[in-house]
Amino acid sequence: MKAISCYVLIILGGWMFLSSFQNPDPAKISASNFPYKKAGLTERQAAAHLLSRFTYGATPAEIDEVVKQGLENWFQKQLIAGLPDDTLESLLANYDALKLSNSEVLAIYPKAGQTLRMAVKDGAIDKDSVKTNKVQYRQALDIYMQQKGLKPQRELTRQFISQKILRAAYTENQLQEVMTSFWFNHFNVSLTKNDCSPFIPAYERDVIRPNALGNFSVMLLATAKSPAMLYYLDNFSSSANDKNTNLRSRKKAANPDNQGKMDSLMTKLQKAKKEKGLNENYAREVMELHTLGVDGGYTQQDVTQAARVLTGWTVFPSSAYNRTKGLNQNEDRLEKRGFIHEGDFLFAANRHDTGKKMVLGKSYGTTENGYQEGVTLLHELANHQGTAKFISKKIAVRFVSDNPSQMLIDRMAKTFLDQNGDIKSVLITMVNSPEFWSAASLREKTKSPFELVIGSVRSLKAEITQPYQLYNWITRMGEKMYAYQAPTGFPDRGQYWINTGALLNRMNFGLALASGRIPGIKVNLAALNNNHEPESSQAALITYSKLIIPERNTEQTIERLSPMLNDPKLTEKVDKASNATSPIEKDQMNVVQMDPKPDIKTRRNKQEAMQNSVGSNAMLAQVVGVIIGSPEYQRR
Amino acid sequence: MLSRRGFLKSGGLALFGVGLSGGIPAFIAQAAAGTNLVLPYKKKKTLVCIFQRGAMDGLMAVTPFTDTFLKEARPGLFMSAAQNASGKPLIDLDGRFGLHPSMKSFEPLFRENRLGIVHGIGSPNTTRSHFDAQDYMESGTPFNKGTASGWLNRAVGLLGHDTLTPFTAVSLTSAMPRSFYGDNPSVAISNLQDFSIQMRGNQSGANMAAKSFEDLYDKTASGLLQETGKESFEAMKMLNKTDIKNYKPANNVVYPTSALGNSLKQVAQLIKMDVGLEVAFAESNGWDTHFNQGTENGVFARNVADLSNSITAFWNDLSSYQDDVTVMTMTEFGRTVRQNGTRGTDHGRASCNFILGNDIKGGLVHGNVQPLAVENLEDGRDLAVTTDFRSVFSEVADKHLGLKNDKTLFPDWKGTKIGVMKT
Known part of the structure; x- marks a missing residue:
């Protein structure tokens, strides 16, 4: 509690009473604490904005929840990042590489070349068979690796990437995960550099995540001493x-x-x-x-x-x-x-x-x-003044707008210096600033591919059994996770993410996700609406727009899409067309690429995906797909 | 930063717009595929760069076969130009250098003086890390990691157009390569067929969705999304005019079914569609031959066969477009002169590269390769870098694309050019 009260002192600067954090009783926090009313926002609109910036996207009921517990209370809990995460933990339980130390990683997941050298040295593989008999040598290598308990490094990477997707989609401590992404990108290291890649899972786990809402100076030192950064x-x-x-x-x-x-x-x-x-x-x-x-x-x-x-x-x-x-x-x-x-x-x-x-x-x-x-x-x-400004600006760019005002940056930088680089304090100053809530900031940020994909999964309450399938889509939209080569990290501005090829892929992603055509990702659109079947496609459009893009002006989306839906023979046409379809072909190709033993799995995927799409209304899937691919949904 | 918006406004796509309702009449499409139609914008020169990731052994690709030091250093890897039992000797280029036999498709191009080779090319930074060396080569700043942009992205900025098409700079890769990082518009797409709204087999559903999307993006208040949305659909329609899937290369050319072959085939399609492609990028992988590199056969032979066959197929497919296109290969460094304990080679310094085009001073092995005696080697082990890669890249960019501003292209470089291009 002591740590918390020091953040409160900053908030005291006009916005909040000490008691509100020490005694988080919703009744005692008046809605005027975050200055959104001055910006003309309702509490629900403010909650939607808050969620759009500090989570990977609101789940359908989340706005209600945040309003119910109070925006400030919600934010405080996110800052503390101590919410139980049982669902996530059980999903991650099967990923055995995630808890390994760096030296265990090196011992179990050697580089391909290293394994081969070891196998040759141990006499398990005949040096010349590498050249002459590929199949035989592969088999011999597989056996050798099994005997020695070795696994290919791509398996480590796969688990690591999968955990990030699951974590972002399902953790209750959303802000901590968002900040983890932010700081990872700030202190970027890259899987493209071989020497550094085996150390990256532990880097995120031990160096970035625990410090993501902590102290900047502590995190800087930890990155400097980490093998990932030392090699990178x-x-x-x-x-x-x-x-x-x-x-x-x-x-x-x-x-x-x-x-x-x-x-x-x-x-x-x-x-x-x-x-x-x-x-x-x-x-x-x-x-x-x-x-x-x-x-x-x-x-x-x-x-x-x-x-x-x-x-x-x-x-x-x-x-x-x-x-x-x-x-x-x-x-x-x-x-x-x-x-x-x-x-x-x-x-x-x-x-x-x-x-x-x-x-x-x-x-x-x-x-x-x-x-x-x-x-x-x-x-x-x-603790340099220049650092305070540089970091504050970067945080403001991430959470407020691509071009934050200098006044906001200066205010955050002052907090940064006054509080010796305490990251929570800087965030509190930011969210207490009028700029955060201003009309110019609302929906100003463009979702990165990762944010779009995770946000969609959250919006549709999709069930992820094969996270790597989503990774393929994220890559195709231009954000190959953990593989930005330059130490600058991915640029954080809309212009970088939005180009012609990427944009079409965003639309295709929406269609594929909503119609259950991504293997290993289950959506149940009817359940989203408590299994009430919309009376007409027009009603579906209105209902699902509100569910997926809550507290936004969806009139235009609805208006633009209505003519399409008013074609009297539409449902018939769509159903007919989609029944004639074998939907998986394309994704099957991805599975083949990524999965070492694709055959059985693919068949299963195919069946599973077919089942997913059967029974859900094709028209509804199309409507939802278009909403996810719509320009409104690309913004946060 | 250049915007593409002007391109749309200027009606650059008007021709293709005809196709929105009914498709371009066949005779126009045919004329457009030829060279003579006057398009609403000027026809463009195209530079195609191929990055050979992993560091190609330049000494095996183009072997100084009269060098006895090399023969001694590579008892298991050295090949000669003399007829041998395998029936696959090196292809003698000039009495001193021999092309790997698996690159026989390059020989005619070399003899016709269209293909030039630079040997001893590399980076002034002596790093032998793949990552660092690729990074430096692609950023174009061998001593600065923090350079945010790639040299080819800066090249796009120097083209001097007020407007760019959606296809001015295209990388046939799934992720944006370091060479393309930066503020100027560029696209990374590994498969042109992805330039469409897809609902597998459900064409009418896809069409309907496409129409909905187009409408939504057209009316959105976000300038960025509206503009890019518009371009996306224009680009999609441009590509839809051609049957990409069933593309028939000219001259009965058959591309290798490799990643590189596939990339270059798509580059050829874009060039023939005249959609304004000026900088193209493709990759070739698997050059890190530490282990059983092979000689006439083996992994290296397969790699160079794929490289040369892909490029040659591309070149022959281009037919009447050849004058407008230059192909240049690059690799992060070369490999050790001496073979290692596993019949491979380790990370070295200089390698060689290939430049193909009608404005190349072809038929020559440019550069400076000293006899490979230990005292001539860098650090006593590697082929010395005698030509800075920036010298060659900047000369090609200048002579082929007209980019004179070396300071922007390669900020810290003050060297001279060696004359790989015709003046």
Whole structure:
């Protein structure tokens, strides 16, 4: 409760009484707390707006629920993110990779090439069979992997992506998940980089999600020390030039790098070269993208100096790779020499640049503790005025509009600085600002493909048994999850998401989802309306528009669609056409691509999807599909 | 940022608009497929870039076969141009370099001086990470990770048009490639048939839905959605004029059924439809040959066969459009001179690339490849990078697309061009 009361202090700045958070009694929170009435919104409209920004989309009854418990209460609970998630947990229970540590991941899900080398080395596969007999070699490899308990890395990725889809669709703690996406994208790492990819599930789980509503400075430090980031932006390899290190310790220290057999001169040469280099990538991006922003007032000199400060920050070699190194036994000795080992992180003192450095006017390297220099640097960056503005703007762009006002940003930045980077406080300032509720912000944001897909699933209360099917659609619409290559992350503006190919795919997605043609995704449109069959297609249009796009002006949608529905022979036509259809063909292709054992599953999918579509009214499916593909539904 | 809106306003699609009700009369469609019809907008030159992901072994694709150091370093991989038992010697290009036998379809193009090769091409950044090297090559800034845009996206910005068509820049990939990142409009689509409203087999349902969508988007208050919606339906109709599924390439060309073959076939369709394609992008995968690379046969041979056959099919299919098209391949780096312990090669530095077009100084192996003695190698192990990739990319962009602004295209680059294009 103590933590909460400190957020309340900020709210006291005019909007809310202390008692309201300490005693969340709905009766005591007056509706005027969030300033939406001044913007001319009703409570229901405000609830719809709130849900559109802080969840992946409202489920049909959610507006009522939020109004009932009070908008502020709802928001507070979302900030605390402690709602029980039993449904989600049971759905995730079957994904066995999600709880693994990084070293367990490396041990169980080796890279394809690594598995092959191991199999050849162990004599399970004849080297030449790889060339000559593909089938035989594949089989031998499968058997080898089974015996050794190894699994292909794509299975790890598949579980990881599936959990994200399930989590976003079903978690009660929606804001935490939305913020997890936001910060992941801010501190982007990418599955496209091989070295980094096995560490990404744990990165999201251990580094991003727990900090998503916490403290910015803490999160920044956690990202800096994570294997995913250390590999993605190369800091793992960054070390001081020789003149700046303690040569004695360098020679004597057990080399922490994953060495394996390095007997050839060539490899040694290469390694020496690799180790010598100062790598500026992380130092540059931490300033440009993670904290200060490109116009944050730092120079190239600051980048180089910061890179020197961060030399020696690397990944602790996994025991799976390094059983023979005996590094563990030496830990005491290493510690004496200034090495620091925390989980997957290693500060390798022998690589650290011990010289004097100067970053943004502050000097480093004057004390003995090399690791602490980096911690201090990151703390300085996290609490810099430029960072406050840069982060506040990015949050405002995510939650208010593509072009938030400077006044709003300044107000949020002030909170950021006053509260030492407390993320909840910044969000509270934002949602208490008139800009958040202004007419200019309503429906101003364009849903990303992920938001569209998850939002649709939530709108239709769809049941997901094969999350990966949705992944295929999200990819096709232009958002390949966790695979944005550049450290900038996906751009957060409508223009990026909306282009011709993507837009048609959005429409096709609506049609496919509503008509039950996506395998592994069940929709029951009749149940959405308590199994009341609409009296006419016109009535269906009105009813379902209100269910799916609540508290919006749907008049235009209804008006534009009505002529289509008034064709007297319409239902007949649609039914006839859809009965003649084998609906799955296309998605079958996707299953084949993604699933290693497609045959049985596909047949099952096909049957299942057929069943889904049978019994639901084809006309209704078409109406709902068009609503989901409509321009109104692309906005939030 | 360029907008496509002007394109629609200018009536660039008027011709296709005819088709909305009844379809373009056959004789117009035929004329449009030829070259002579004066279209409402100027016919465009097209640059087709193919990224060979995984790092192609340039020394095996185009082998300096007289180099004894190479022969020694690659006892299990070296091939010669002399007739041998396999019956598949290297194709001797100029007495020094030999083309891999599986690229025999390239030979006539080389002899006709349409195909040029640059050897020793690569990045000044010495990273041997696939990810980093691809990233740097595609962003066009080998020392800056944070560059938000890709070089081909910047190229689109430099085309100098007030208006762009929905098909000015198309990547035949499911995800937007790094080369296309940026503010200028571009589309990533792996299958042109996705440019339609689909309800499998239920054509009348699809038509009805399409009409509903078109209407809704036409009337929406959001400028972005309205504009893009309009373009989407125009684009869809443009493509619907052609039977994409049953496309018949010219000259009885048969494309390989590979991903690349399929991509290039679709590029050819777009070019022939005259929908304003200027920058196209496709990918070829599987070049990371650490293991049993093979020689005349094997994985590398299959890869280069697919690459060369796909490109050659594309070129022959283009027929009368050839003058307007240049194809350029690229790969993130080359591979070690020495073969490794598993009859493959590891990550190296320089590789080679292929440029095909009628304005290429073809029939030549450009660049500078020193004898592969250890002292000539980069870090004592790799073919040295003697030609910066930006030199070649910028020259091709300049001479083929007329893009003179190297500062925008490749911000930190100040090198010279080596004359791979005719002047």
